[in-house]
Amino acid sequence: MIDETLYAAVPDIVIGTIDKFAQITRRAETNPIVTGLELIIQDELHLVSGPLGSIDGIYEAGLDIISSSGGLRPKVIGSTATIRQAGDQVMGLYDRPVSLFPPQVRDWDDSCFARIDENIPGRLYVGLTSCGKSPKFTQQALYASLIQGKEDLMQTGQFSSKELDPFHTILAYFNSRREVGGALTLVQDDTIRSIYQISEKRGTVPREIDGTGVEEITARLSSEEIPDKISRLNRGSDSGDAVDIALSTNMISVGVDIPRLGLMVVNGQPKSMSEYIQATSRVGRNDVPGLVFTLYNDGKPRDRAHFESHLSWLLAPYREVEANSVTPWSSRSRDKALRAVIVAIGRHRVSGMIQSPALGPDQQTSLEELSVELLNRVRRIDPDESRSTAREIQDFIEMWSARWVSSAGRLQYWNERRLATSLLMSWETKVTNDAIGGAQLPPEPAPNSMRSVEPEVRFTAIPALRTMAGGNDD
Numbered sequence: 001m002i003d004e005t006l007y008a009a010v011p012d013i014v015i016g017t018i019d020k021f022a023q024i025t026r027r028a029e030t031n032p033i034v035t036g037l038e039l040i041i042q043d044e045l046h047l048v049s050g051p052l053g054s055i056d057g058i059y060e061a062g063l064d065i066i067s068s069s070g071g072l073r074p075k076v077i078g079s080t081a082t083i084r085q086a087g088d089q090v091m092g093l094y095d096r097p098v099s100l101f102p103p104q105v106r107d108w109d110d111s112c113f114a115r116i117d118e119n120i121p122g123r124l125y126v127g128l129t130s131c132g133k134s135p136k137f138t139q140q141a142l143y144a145s146l147i148q149g150k151e152d153l154m155q156t157g158q159f160s161s162k163e164l165d166p167f168h169t170i171l172a173y174f175n176s177r178r179e180v181g182g183a184l185t186l187v188q189d190d191t192i193r194s195i196y197q198i199s200e201k202r203g204t205v206p207r208e209i210d211g212t213g214v215e216e217i218t219a220r221l222s223s224e225e226i227p228d229k230i231s232r233l234n235r236g237s238d239s240g241d242a243v244d245i246a247l248s249t250n251m252i253s254v255g256v257d258i259p260r261l262g263l264m265v266v267n268g269q270p271k272s273m274s275e276y277i278q279a280t281s282r283v284g285r286n287d288v289p290g291l292v293f294t295l296y297n298d299g300k301p302r303d304r305a306h307f308e309s310h311l312s313w314l315l316a317p318y319r320e321v322e323a324n325s326v327t328p329w330s331s332r333s334r335d336k337a338l339r340a341v342i343v344a345i346g347r348h349r350v351s352g353m354i355q356s357p358a359l360g361p362d363q364q365t366s367l368e369e370l371s372v373e374l375l376n377r378v379r380r381i382d383p384d385e386s387r388s389t390a391r392e393i394q395d396f397i398e399m400w401s402a403r404w405v406s407s408a409g410r411l412q413y414w415n416e417r418r419l420a421t422s423l424l425m426s427w428e429t430k431v432t433n434d435a436i437g438g439a440q441l442p443p444e445p446a447p448n449s450m451r452s453v454e455p456e457v458r459f460t461a462i463p464a465l466r467t468m469a470g471g472n473d474d
Contacts, residue, residue: 006033018048019449021059024066025340025424026414026448028347028354035348037067037074044254045078045086046274048093049324055337055450057093057328057381062341064095065373066348082274085323092326095377123283123290127310131298139267139295140186143245144194146170146263146293151199151207161238166262166288168237170245171252173266173279177218180247183267187214187245213244219251233258253279259286266294269306273320329382329389336427338389339396340446343413343424345370357413357423359397359404367397396444403442419443 006014007029014033024030040063042048048056067074076094083089087098102112109116130138150167153159174180188211199206217229235242253275264283270276284290294310296303306313313320327333346367347353353363371393379386400423404411407421415422416429422443430445 003027003029010036018042018052018056018059019451021056021063022340022447022449024059024062024348025344025446031348031354034063034066037063040074040076042076042078043080045080045089046083046324047254049089049326052450053089053093053324053326054328054330054333055447057326058333058337058341059344059450060093061095061328061374061377062344064377065345065370082277082318082321083324084321089324089326092328092381095380120287121284121289123280123292125280125310125314126291126293127296127307128293129296129298129304129307135295135297135299136182136186136190139183139265140190141194142265142293142295143170143172143187143191144198146265147191147207147209147244148195148198148202148204152202152204155204162236165236165238165260166283167291169233169243169261169263171233171261171264171283172245172247173252173264173270174247174249175268175270177220177249179267180216180218180249183247184214184216187247191245209244213242215243215246217246217248217252219249230256230258234260236260250275250279252282256282257285258282259288261285262288262290264290264292266292268297268300269294269303272322273317274322277317277321327382329378329385331385331388334385334389334392337447337450338392339444340424342367342371342374342393342396343400343446345374347413357400357404357411358409359401364397364401368394371397399444414446 003020003023007027010032024034064073076096078086078090080086086100090096090098128138128142133141146167147170150164153164154161172183174183192209195209196206215229215232217226217233221229229246232241233243233246250270261283264280266276266280270279280290280292283292294306296307298304298307343357346359346363347357349370350363350366352358359367374393375386375390378389403423410421412418412422414424416425419425419429419441424446425441425443426448427445428448430441433441
């Protein structure tokens with residue numbers, strides 16, 4: 001539901017993305033939610049790393065201070081299946097030690113949450129290389145072989161359509177949207193042609209596929225389109241509207257649970273081992289057999305190395321999971337979000353400041369005392385950055401106080417229509433102003449979300465543009 005509904009009647013449980021934390025600086029209505037936190041559950045903890053984790057770590061510090069009362073802090077539970085050096089990541093994000101549950105090596109086939117069932121088919125992993133052929137040729141030939149192979153098994157009569165349904169749809173995973181775009185044309189042309197060639201050699205009836213059987217599941221889709229695409233993947237081969245090939249990116253690697261899928265082609269080794277584990281676990285779930293082909297590009301040294309050691313690392317994939325990194329108190333992270341978090345702490349913890357940034361002497365003293373809690377956190381997590389962080393906090397508080405005085409009480413937290421009397425502005429406004437060479441603006445930039453922010457440029461394509469020189473079409 002929309003934010004305003006939550007603000008009107010604060011629920012006991014809120015489910016959302018960490019991006020919403022950025023609104024604690026901008027929206028006074030978030031106060032009843034963030035000041036009453038008792039339990040924080042972070043799903044897919046391994047994804048809160050890198051740039052996102054670094055920015056989130058600063059906001060987590062602010063939330064911790066805002067929510068803590070009487071020395072009691074919210075309890076934090078993190079959930080993940082693929083993580084390494086969790087202690088360092090959790091300390092950077094939440095300033096807490098890790099208590100791992102269930103304990104490691106308690107029982108190798110019983111993780112408390114799941115037990116190994118030797119009676120279900122599981123997954124079979126196959127490694128292929130493009131050695132001797134181009135990657136695109138190998139890719140389309142593999143798709144054609146798998147599509148026609150399922151059809152040939154159907155024609156033998158040995159298997160029912162229900163037994164072969166998990167292999168009717170190929171879930172094709174790509175490392176980037178650019179690769180998906182190239183594969184779409186490849187499937188619609190070369191793969192269809194190869195299906196006819198394969199069936200002719202085998203003396204079987206070719207499986208008919210067309211453009212309607214190819215779906216794309218990437219971030220290019222709108223939020224309205226995604227549920228429809230996922231719903232169609234649930235339709236079996238007997239429905240008459242089943243997907244033949246679904247071209248996807250890492251968008252499907254988290255949270256997508258479609259029990260009928262059993263066939264995946266991973267095009268090139270994913271950038272991280274955790275991504276490989278998460279993505280390939282989308283097929284062969286529950287009691288459905290899974291068949292995963294990893295197609296390695298022989299022209300890429302990293303792909304070739306993984307192909308040559310395919311068996312050894314697949315026998316212990318979790319051993320190969322890379323360590324996550326978060327650096328919330330690095331200079332670039334502080335540039336992005338430190339001032340926004342200082343404002344959030346003052347707004348939600350200093351009496352009388354929830355609606356107005358009135359930083360008089362008493363309020364400034366209270367904010368500086370709260371900043372000591374923040375600096376103690378920095379000293380525990382990244383002591384080398386504590387001195388520079390303290391200087392930046394003090395400089396910002398003094399600037400805030402001076403602007404409050406100079407504005408004669410007209411200063412607002414966030415008003416982009418009146419930037420002269422606004423304490424903060426969005427990073428979008430900041431980068432756009434810099435891109436056009438505008439004068440330096442008085443408000444400090446603050447994130448609207450924790451994702452990267454870049455200025456937008458809109459292009460309009462004009463077909464058959466006629467040049468004035470000679471009247472020729474260009």
